[in-house]
Amino acid sequence: MDVPTWVWFATIGAMVAILAVDLAIVDHPWSKKSGPKEFGMKQAAWWAAFYMAVAVIFGFGIWYFGGATAAGEYFAGFITEKSLSVDNLFVFYLIIGAFAVPKKYQHEVLLVGIVIALIMRGIFIAVGAQAINAWSEVFYLFGAFLIYTAVKIVRDHMKGDDENEDYSDSFAVRMVRKVWPVADDYHGAKLTVRLKGRRHVTPMLMVIVAIGVTDLVFAVDSIPAIFGLTQDAYIVFTANAFALLGLRQLYFLLAGLMDRLVYISWGLSIIMAFIGVKMILHALHENGVHVPEIGIAASLTVIIGVMTVTIVASLLKSRGVPKEAVSAGGDADGGGDEDVPADRMN
Template identity: 45%
Template sequence: MHVHALAWIILAAIIVTMIVVDIVGHVRTPHEPTLKEAASWSIAYIVIALVFGAIVWAVWGPQYGQEYLGGYITEKALSIDNLFVFVIILSTFRVPRKNQQEVLLAGIVIALILRLLFILAGAALIENFSWVFYIFGLWLAWTAISQVREGAGNEDDEEEYRPPSIVRAVSRIVPVTDGFVGSRILYRHGGRTYITPLLLCVLAIGTADVMFAVDSIPAIYSLTSEAYLVFAANAFSLLGLRQLYFLIDGLLDRIVFLHYGLAAILGFIGFKLINHALHTNELFFINGGREVAIVPEPGIAFSLGFIVVTILITVAASLLVSRARGGEDAPARGR
């Protein structure tokens, strides 16, 4: 896939335009978005991502179009896990509801920059060291196991969020205001400049996304090795997170099988990466550095179908169980 510099410029222009629209249309006037507003903009972000996929399909062909679509759906599914952490962070910092939009947007922009660095580093590693697929695959397999353990854990135990070390270090060095000062991130008083908890929260969201990038970047590289498609899928999935947060933050506890669904996706992708590494094996201590082709590599269409079906089953099963549990609890609430 040959990507001209103009294609990168157009992608950057689209992303910047979306961020500017967010700032001017939503964040500049702090408010809590209504369900209708969140739903409308969530759909709009998905449509933009799909239109971009159609352009990729038309310009570079169906293979790359499917690779982008598979990557976008995967990133979108994995990004739901981000929302759990965002809920914890925003509640821990006690960010006023009307200011949550700007905090999320700023944090997501930081996350987008960090992910770009991860993507470029990952592309360089894959191009020069094909054995990195072994590491990516094993990491995702371990992450899948962790998701199963988390899903099987006590649902009543809420994980306590601890700000990343960089945030804690900043709060020790730089004076911090006792509370929020409107929507300011810096506050000048008595000849001193203070940072506000709003800035710390932004840093927390941006840096917390790093741990998700460690999982999601290897995951999408199993579907496409094109850095352009990887970054586009990540950008569109991240930029839609802000409105998605307000749309489903009250429904997250109803997706009771989310961890199992994500575990299935990550486990499949981990297997796919290791299988690909075996097919392109260069490590001398594995079959003498020769190819190991025991299991055929699944095609992009099969991978895309597996991901979509897994998501649909996870959501459908979760909603059915949540509804059943709600029915069981109804008599108790009525007493």
């Protein structure tokens, strides 16, 4: 689509305004005595529904102004990025558990994580769009990277690497510890605190560092995936932004189901591999090789179908199985490694 500059600014401004209203309503009404309140399920459900409705209405707006093809690309991109964001939420879940973030501060941590993710993805979108315009063969690189990522997701899932990784002792976290002393306890939402005459960083800052690094990794994975569905920078940006907005509300809705989505990694790997193949076929076609291309309708069908089957199969697999058995190894059979302690989410 040929999107005027003022539409870009209006879109970004509207997203900032929505986020500001969210902050004003959700995060502001504290008293100085009681401090921040825990994020309730009912509140999370309403906000998650609101963000989903805004994303869908925006998609119909693209259909009206840009046509069915552009709308199909947007919805395919949005669903893909939303699916990847669930995997992102699972890692946030592990990080928050590893640092034992008090529940009343979890929505603040998630907000910072989403803002960082938006910035990271905005940068990668700009770089990716320029790379595609300058060198069409970049599709080979993106496609190969997505296929490699799909294989890595399955391999890591089978090894249980996600569950075993210690996010409280990552390289970035260790570097911060070498530079500044870290306080043992949380001091509200403060990032630094003075103790015994010396400035310390708090565990809250360490959580943000861990989440920031995670956002960088997920941006590297997700941006090539959506460029495999559309090369329109405006659609890429808005699909990513709407997938991220409302993510913290979705976190509280899915927190009880995180360990039951036992096949989510398999579904995401299939989608990544599919888009990777689609990108390579597109690159071959652009270079004069007569190969079939995968249309946006087929892409949308595959993405929705895979995620639907993945979620339904996961819930059926874990139905009637105690949560502890499911989360013990990411499998409903109960095999695997350690669970994230339930009390660390509170």
